[in-house]
Amino acid sequence: MKILLIEDEVKTVQSIKQGLEEHQWEVDxxxxxxxxxxxxxxSPYALIISDIILPGMNGLELCRKLRESNIATPIxxxxxxxxxxxxxxxxxxxxxxxxxxxxxxxxxMARVRALTRRTHHTLQSSNVLKIADLELNTDTKTxxxxxxxxxxxxxxxxxxxxxxxxxxxxISKVELAERLWDLTFDTGTNVIEVYINFLRKKIDKDFNxxxxxxxxxxxxxxxxxx
Ligand code: CA
Numbered sequence: 001m002k003i004l005l006i007e008d009e010v011k012t013v014q015s016i017k018q019g020l021e022e023h024q025w026e027v028d029x030x031x032x033x034x035x036x037x038x039x040x041x042x043s044p045y046a047l048i049i050s051d052i053i054l055p056g057m058n059g060l061e062l063c064r065k066l067r068e069s070n071i072a073t074p075i076x077x078x079x080x081x082x083x084x085x086x087x088x089x090x091x092x093x094x095x096x097x098x099x100x101x102x103x104x105x106x107x108x109m110a111r112v113r114a115l116t117r118r119t120h121h122t123l124q125s126s127n128v129l130k131i132a133d134l135e136l137n138t139d140t141k142t143x144x145x146x147x148x149x150x151x152x153x154x155x156x157x158x159x160x161x162x163x164x165x166x167x168x169x170x171i172s173k174v175e176l177a178e179r180l181w182d183l184t185f186d187t188g189t190n191v192i193e194v195y196i197n198f199l200r201k202k203i204d205k206d207f208n209x210x211x212x213x214x215x216x217x218x219x220x221x222x223x224x225x226x
Contacts, residue, residue: 006036033057114182
């Protein structure tokens with residue numbers, strides 16, 4: 001499988017491409033957002049790595065358009081901006097993870113491994129996971145609640161799948177960070193809270209009973225509270 005790299009800085013492209021190729025990845029490169037979008041919709045990729053500030057179409061718009069086109073390929077955003085708001089906007093646009101420039105290559109590879117491993121893993125398992133009137137289908141990558149289809153990003157889907165595979169168990173932020181983001185928890189990221197909020201809005205906000213619960217100081221649990 002290939003990785004699509006969308007980045008306009010030639011030096012950054014060269015170093016990332018070379019590094020990925022040393023790790024046996026084939027890499028396609030787009031130097032602007034429009035070509036990036038075209039490539040991403042034409043052929044399957046294991047992962048898309050995209051800068052935010054790009055000519056043609058910026059990374060956030062690209063991300064949004066890909067998700068609107070039902071392209072579920074994991075997306076790793078590279079951002080030089082680095083404020084929490086920018087990250088949240090990136091994740092809200094449908095990115096699965098982000099990395100703030102400048103970064104060390106090892107950090108990028110850790111994210112690449114995490115994002116691509118989970119793609120392969122979820123492609124192989126086949127199942128319908130259920131709680132109450134919520135259903136998640138790992139074959140078709142669809143989620144419904146009370147028969148209504150709920151649109152989740154790839155990352156939100158993985159998070160929900162993880163909760164549904166461990167129903168009733170309180171899962172700590174540390175565990176989620178390690179299992180789903182390949183992060184050690186001392187990085188000070190609030191990515192978990194951000195995603196829990198996204199997921200809760202989609203699966204619980206307009207429905208009853210609530211399924212995703214916060215156990216203060218301990219973590220989160222998906223269960224039916226009677
Ligand atoms: Ca750029």
